[in-house]
Amino acid sequence: MTTFALVGAGPGLGLATARRxxxxxxxxxxLARNKERLDSLVTALPEDGIQVRGYTADVLEPASLTTALQAASDELGPIEILQYSPVPRADFMKPLLDTDPSDLDAPLAFSVKGPITCVNAVLPGMRALGGGTLLFVNGGSAVRPNPRVAGTSIAFAGESAYAAMLHDALAPENIHATQLIIPGAISPDAEHSSPEVLAERLYALHTERDGFRHYAEPLPE
Ligand SMILES: NC(=O)c1ccc[n+]([C@@H]2O[C@H](COP(=O)([O-])OP(=O)(O)OC[C@H]3O[C@@H](n4cnc5c(N)ncnc54)[C@H](OP(=O)(O)O)[C@@H]3O)[C@@H](O)[C@H]2O)c1
Known part of the structure; x- marks a missing residue:
């Protein structure tokens, strides 16, 4: 069986999609930075009979991503599905008029260079499989820039442009790039944005392969 690789694994959306x-x-x-937290996610999943391994990697360090994705493919089997959904750091979200050029270094590394590194690492394997899925997950500022969170708004726009271009460029190779926008907060009791509901949406994006951009719920007025 093929592998689902999750970049930015945590106890919320990450664990639910891994389970799905x-x-x-x-x-x-x-894939995530903290080994102890990864270990606790790994121990949560085999109860469901799932073959799972954790790999430490920091999306701000491209070499760590490439090494981790290669190890995952070698140890678990070829990566057919890549999900990119690390949670952004609070300091990426400065107000627009307080934002200096250097404040964009980390957000752009996180949301643009990280995805490009991951996609370049998994594409040869997907081509060998004859297809694959690239899932990008973002908040609402990816489509409606918010001057209260300038760093993520600018960087998510870059990630969205990259992913949209991939959608068109890779379709002839049966590799489906798609984006899920989550306008509200993820929370266990949210009707459309609980981790489990979102995991089901992401699984359906993989199987149904219908268009590029999808919304967990409508953007607020
Ligand atoms: N939470 C929300 O309300 C909300 C709202 C809208 C959209 N989203 C989107 O949902 C996704 C996150 O879901 P979630 O909030 O439920 O989080 P989650 O899946 O529970 O956890 C995400 C994980 O990302 C990892 N991460 C953060 N920085 C990283 C880095 N530099 N390198 C590698 N891994 C890193 C963290 O693990 P380590 O600390 O171990 O690295 C964290 O546990 C993101 O795509 C986010 O844009 C979330």
Whole structure:
């Protein structure tokens, strides 16, 4: 069976999507910075009979991503699905008029260079498989820039442009790039944005392969 690789594995959306893709029979590779937190996610999943491993990597350090994705592919099987959904740091979200050029270094590394590094690492394997899915997850500022969170708004716009271009460029190779926008907060009791509901949406984006951009719920007026 092929592997679902999750870049930015945490206890919220990350764990729920890992469980959903694992339930469908995929091996699961979890990538995040903190080994102890990864270990606790890994121990949460085999209860469901899922083959899962954790790999430490920091999306701000491209070499760590490439090494982790290669190890995951070698140990678990070829990566058919890549999800990019690390949670951005609070200091990326400065107000517009307080934002200096250097404040954009980390947000752009996080939301633009990180995705490009990951996609370049997994594309050869997806081509060998004859197809694959690239899932990008963002908040509402990706489509409606918000001057209270300038760094993420600017960087998410770059990630969105990259992902949209991939959608068109890779379609002839049966590699489906798609984006899920989550306008509200993820919370266990949210009707459309609980981790479990979002995980089901992401799984459906993989299987249904219908268009580029999707919304968990409408953007607020
Ligand atoms: N939470 C919300 O309300 C909300 C709202 C709208 C959109 N979203 C989107 O939902 C996704 C996150 O879902 P979630 O909030 O439920 O989080 P989650 O899946 O529970 O956890 C995300 C994980 O990202 C990892 N991460 C952060 N920085 C990283 C880095 N530099 N390198 C590698 N991993 C890193 C963290 O693990 P380590 O600390 O171990 O690295 C964290 O546990 C993101 O795409 C976010 O844009 C969230």
């Amino acid at each position: 893709f694992g339930k469908a029979g995929h091996s699961v590779a979890l």
